[in-house]
Amino acid sequence: MEIIDFISPEMLGSRALSFPRDGGMGSMFHSGLGPHTSRRSAVLVNAKAKIAQNHKKDGRGKPITESADDMYRLYTAPDFLMKPQVSPAVQLQQFTAGKGRGLVAKGGIIPGDLLLVSQPAGRVVCGPEGASLRPEQLIPHLQAEGALSAADKARLSLLFDGTPESGQRPISLKDFFTALSGGAAASTKEPAAPKGFGVKAKPAPSPVPVEEVAGPRLEQIVRFNAWGIEYADFGVAPLRKQRSNSYIGVWPEFSLLNHSCIPNTQPLLIGDRLLLRAASNIPEGGELTTSYLGLAVCTHWYLACAH
Numbered sequence: 001m002e003i004i005d006f007i008s009p010e011m012l013g014s015r016a017l018s019f020p021r022d023g024g025m026g027s028m029f030h031s032g033l034g035p036h037t038s039r040r041s042a043v044l045v046n047a048k049a050k051i052a053q054n055h056k057k058d059g060r061g062k063p064i065t066e067s068a069d070d071m072y073r074l075y076t077a078p079d080f081l082m083k084p085q086v087s088p089a090v091q092l093q094q095f096t097a098g099k100g101r102g103l104v105a106k107g108g109i110i111p112g113d114l115l116l117v118s119q120p121a122g123r124v125v126c127g128p129e130g131a132s133l134r135p136e137q138l139i140p141h142l143q144a145e146g147a148l149s150a151a152d153k154a155r156l157s158l159l160f161d162g163t164p165e166s167g168q169r170p171i172s173l174k175d176f177f178t179a180l181s182g183g184a185a186a187s188t189k190e191p192a193a194p195k196g197f198g199v200k201a202k203p204a205p206s207p208v209p210v211e212e213v214a215g216p217r218l219e220q221i222v223r224f225n226a227w228g229i230e231y232a233d234f235g236v237a238p239l240r241k242q243r244s245n246s247y248i249g250v251w252p253e254f255s256l257l258n259h260s261c262i263p264n265t266q267p268l269l270i271g272d273r274l275l276l277r278a279a280s281n282i283p284e285g286g287e288l289t290t291s292y293l294g295l296a297v298c299t300h301w302y303l304a305c306a307h
């Protein structure tokens with residue numbers, strides 16, 4: 001994965017907005033997770049208590065286990081990339097009424113549960129903060145030679161491309177992670193294993209069939225699945241000593257979420273990883289949703305919103 005910064009503020013006009021860094025929200029976030037030992041201990045104790053408390057709840061789907069040390073590194077170490085993973089509390093389901101596929105809760109989920117850590121396919125393009133980057137600005141970078149590994153192509157090929165058939169295709173979340181861990185890349189020299197802490201060698205998974213994702217189909221897949229954000233998280237970016245840019249990319253597992261105007265999950269971009277957390281209680285069988293509204297990039301995702 002490569003993050004490329006190709007759009008200058010001049011190219012977009014002076015659209016970058018400024019937010020208070022020394023007061024208001026800026027300082028609130030800065031004071032929350034500082035590098036001081038006492039603060040760090042408090043954060044770790046709180047995180048451990050929350051994890052223990054979460055695990056005690058009965059009848060609840062299992063979230064991704066978060067080690068407090070990993071979480072601390074995630075928020076403070078610029079090079080730390082979390083292992084791509086999906087919560088065992090989440091599964092893919094086929095819906096009727098033209099909605100295609102979507103993610104649902106296997107067991108009850110509570111606010112804050114970590115549901116998904118998704119790695120982008122190929123490149124993420126970034127621009128100045130405040131910019132609404134468009135899929136058209138991402139497409140040439142994914143079409144460039146060598147931009148997509150076999151694993152990326154395999155994950156992208158499973159996504160909705162605007163045709164009803166692609167939304168009906170039976171797939172499982174396992175297919176995405178099989179591709180990532182090398183299943184789709186078995187016949188190539190691609191270093192497909194995800195990088196991150198705690199990744200252990202596993203037996204070779206069965207290959208995922210790779211459909212051709214190039215030309216017009218790749219463009220359609222990017223148009224229907226690219227996700228962008230106009231500002232990096234105000235708290236995380238300065239802690240990781242990263243600029244708050246705008247971003248656009250395709251995070252294939254996240255693209256399986258359907259739209260709701262009252263979403264029950266919240267995406268968060270940390271490094272190049274898209275983390276998805278529950279924003280409210282989701283009962284067993286309940287659909288996980290995100291809002292496509294408010295982001296110019298998502299206007300292709302779902303236009304006929306009647307919610």
Ligand SMILES: C[S@@+](CC[C@H](N)C(=O)[O-])C[C@H]1O[C@@H](n2cnc3c(N)ncnc32)[C@H](O)[C@@H]1O
Pocket residue numbers: 098099100101102159160166167168224225255256257258259260300301302303
């Ligand atoms: C990013 S994809 C979401 C995953 C997709 N359902 C699939 O099968 O892969 C976006 C597409 O899902 C469908 N979709 C998303 N939210 C919907 C909703 N609330 N109602 C109906 N269709 C929806 C639309 O076809 C939209 O273009």
